[in-house]
Amino acid sequence: MPVSLLLNGKHVTLDVEPDLPLLWAIREAAGLTGTKYGCGMALCGACTVHFEGRAIRSCITPVHSVAGKSITTIEGVAGPLAQAVLQSWQKLEVPQCGYCQPGQIMSAIALLSQTPAPTDDQIDSGMSGNICRCGTYVRIRAAIHDAASIHKG
């Protein structure tokens, strides 16, 4: 049963079961693999995408619930804030294995769009839904501060 949505600014119609988690619609039906499977239960944040600008866990979001709505994945992030985050991530060499990083970045962009100059505590609470087993947390924290200062200009 086809489900239509606005994926990274493009209208797409995906031939999927309506209760399919959005994650698998994005990865398998739309072929965008930057968004990752890590737990399937909204416990790790690897699947984080933006729904109308807010961070959501795509692994527990039925695709029908976002029909007709705008979804942004790591492949589609744009704008000065997103650019600042991507730039800071590279400047501070955040990734190790890299698997969780798209989810971390999507959460970081969402956090900064709500809280443009977060404190360490705000970063900790905003980012604690995203697990990194390589333990890049120190650099994620620093990159978010860095992106905040770049974006502020």
Next chain:
Amino acid sequence: MSSGTQFAALDRRQFLKAGSSTAAGLVLGFWLPQRGGRFAKAQAGEEQHAFAPNAFVRVAPDDVVTVISKHCEAGQGIHTGLATILAEELDADWAQVRVEPAPADQTLYKNLQFGSQTTGGSNSIPNSWEQYRRAGATARAMLISAAAKKWNVPKIELLADRGIIKHELSSRQATFGELAEAAALLPVPAGVTLKNPKNFKLIGAVRLPRIDCKAKTLGTAVFASDFSLPGMLTAVIARPPRFGAVVRGFDPTAAKTVPGVTDVVQTPTGVAVVAKSFSAARRGRNLLHIDWDESNAETRGTPELISEYRALLSQPGAIARRDGDCALAFSRAARTLTADFEYPYLAHAPMEPLSAVVRLSANRCDIWTGDWDISGVQDDSVRISGLKQEQILIHSLYGGGSFGRRGGDASQAVEIAKAIGGRAPVKLLWTREEDIRVDAYRPMYLHRLTAGLDEQGNLIAWQHRIVGQSVLGDDPGFIIDGIDITSVAGASNIPYDIPNIIVDLHTTRSGIPVDQWRSVGDSHTAFSVETFLDDVAHAVGKDPYQFRLELLSKDPRNKAILQLTAPAPMGQSLFAKFPRDRQVMQLAAEKAGWGTPLAPGRGRGLAVHYSFHASLAYVAEVTVSADGSVKVDRVVCAVDCGIAINPDVIRAQVEGGVAFGLGAILYSTISLKQGRVEQSNFNDYRVLRMSSMPTVEVYIVNSEEPPSGIGEPTVPPIGPAVSNAIFAATGTRVRTLPLSRPS
């Protein structure tokens, strides 16, 4: 992989035979003497053509320098590390360097310490150090020769600088790319001179961007779970509810009614459901009816195993180390201290659950995987498919974390591809639940430590008993006199100057699979040794730092040790070069402000540990709230890992090792009830999250010693440093891990 396998076939000598040419530029191949008679013919073919894999470096006419990495990248930064070493000796510009994973070819790409093509044991850098330097230096020498010939000038007048060969006397220069074709036609020099480390430009550079950073930031890095082929099917496996259970029979009828499910097939590890999508495969699996034969399954749970282990704690085990006469010393001791420790099974839980893609045909099997055991996957695939080794082609992709997992499981996808007759390419995905429930775990261990003190408070006797499963199993090459070195590493080679020492081991057996987990034996031994040493220091009224300084005042390599059971080649490296442990401890203590006052409720703890040829000391600062909750605020680390190839990667590994080790000691446990694993996902297998991450400061000791690895040795000292800090803040010691348990 483990420290225990470091003694396998040490063979650092390589024979560089010849690199010949094609129009595509310079390619260098290396041949190993035991496979003699194979002459080098190098060719820059783009696929796995017969000769192309023989290369470590390719210089193309477009100035791209491609370094072939024989080690797998799972986040530890080895692609960047190997490229740095080779590019240094080549004098390449970092911006022109690319990395390509090596194909499966054990002859060319074996780990020189393990003897097979595999990545682990923090030995990727040390085993490749000389090999990759020589490759770079040889390519550089050939480019210089090509320029000398072209301009008809003596080689000595030429220099290589950031991808350019220069003749300053005549103001001529040419890029590597411009010289590549001519260089490839030249004979390969028999010997090359390596740089004096004082002249290193890339090695040790403050800022050298990681090769994989951009792709991993933009989400374009390809992991095996991301890889796909036209017509590919996706499979999941229904796995046994208990370890050792096997399929007696199954009914696929209901599973096959799920739209998209194409096959339901039995494999050696369970029943695989194959479908057009992951979701369909998983739905099909949920509808499977499987009759499991559990007659040979492990039915003991954690409580049963613990009581069996406890009984062994009071019986002598196989001796791993003996100095002096402990029995006599204890009989004369004025006082003794004793403490028991419990360490749980631990899962690896890398962020990317296991995955592999296989395309099987009558004469070829292609495997796309992040698996680090390339030789193991290739050998298993030969056995499964009946094809020849050279027909198994492995395409190494980024591994989404490893920590000891992702070692050989990729061949399970070959079993499925074979079961469906190679009809379509197959991607095998593990769910997180399988990842947690069907891992090969860090074993559960129990320890008992006893210390004897004389009238003056001197530590005169030290007994350390360990009970638990062997990671290396029954491999006779690795078990010596009943000792699996990986069970006692970090306990039997303590560097402290104690006159009487005995370390013994009970190796237990169970059906619960176990394997290496980041830092292997040192992941538990360091906690026991370093926290118990603090207890002894407090018992005699000494500052833990001063107490360690006294115990680290002599070179342990000069001590008369009656017995220290370890594979012979490890003998040279069982202890750090003196006084490295002492130096890193002093540096960490100084940087952390050891001895300066802290507010009430706060505490500072120290631990120092040598493993995988690296010495690290951590000072942790914690705050313990009135409700007993612990926050680790700050960790100061001093590390000596020999020459620091990429200082920023080393810092990243320390930060990550702190997080990995801290998560384990605070939160993680795998427990079993009647043989069934009780945890299944990140809700009950808890790991460290951002909110519990301390700040981390890293100080790297300048060294001219050959480099060690850094992935594993960052883990062991964090647990004891934090436990010692909690003790300093509260006077309370918890010896059953994890420290924070759900009530």
